[in-house]
Amino acid sequence: MSTIMRQDRELTPFAWGERLLDEWFRSLPMRRPFGFAWDWPGEDLIRVDEFREGDTVVIKAEVPGIDPAEDVEITVSDGILNIKAERRLEADREDKGYVRHELRYGSMSRSLPLPAGVKESDIKATYKDGILEIRVPVPAEPEASKAITIPVSTA
Numbered sequence: 001m002s003t004i005m006r007q008d009r010e011l012t013p014f015a016w017g018e019r020l021l022d023e024w025f026r027s028l029p030m031r032r033p034f035g036f037a038w039d040w041p042g043e044d045l046i047r048v049d050e051f052r053e054g055d056t057v058v059i060k061a062e063v064p065g066i067d068p069a070e071d072v073e074i075t076v077s078d079g080i081l082n083i084k085a086e087r088r089l090e091a092d093r094e095d096k097g098y099v100r101h102e103l104r105y106g107s108m109s110r111s112l113p114l115p116a117g118v119k120e121s122d123i124k125a126t127y128k129d130g131i132l133e134i135r136v137p138v139p140a141e142p143e144a145s146k147a148i149t150i151p152v153s154t155a
Contacts, residue, residue: 046083046110057115057136063087064130065103072132076120081134084109 047062063085066072073084086107117139125134 044106044108046085046108048110048112050112052138055138055140057138059112059134059136061085061110061132061134062130063108063127063132068127068132072125072127074123074125074134076114076118076123079114079116079118081112081114081123081136082109083111083132083134085132 049060051058059081061083063072065087066085071086071088073082075082075084084107087103087105089105114136115138118136119139122137123134125132127133
């Protein structure tokens with residue numbers, strides 16, 4: 001059996017400065033609009049995969065550790081699918097004697113545009129193993145209208 005030991009980065013003047021700048025950028029309240037790579041897609045933004053499966057748009061949202069019956073709200077308004085979720089703090093967390101507490105708790109959300117012509121009543125959602133899957137049936141493309149010439153008669 002081998003022992004895994006944590007290794008800190010060498011504290012050269014450059015590494016120390018890099019760590020200091022990283023911590024400073026992370027503490028800025030306006031950091032999200034700039035889209036720094038380490039924050040994308042944001043702490044309160046639900047991460048999703050969106051793809052087409054035949055005539056259905058499938059959206060898989062990463063929301064582990066929640067009770068979907070109580071902590072998820074999915075709405076559609078003006079062609080926008082809105083997903084809101086909340087991961088609640090454990091009531092007995094103080095009794096556990098944490099050494100490290102890194103899991104994120106609180107509200108998170110995501111808004112995604114839907115294809116034109118979607119019927120909101122046909123949208124279905126399921127939750128399994130921390131993944132919220134939303135299936136959006138997309139209506140068949142209407143036939144392209146043909147241009148016709150209308151003769152003009154003289155009276």
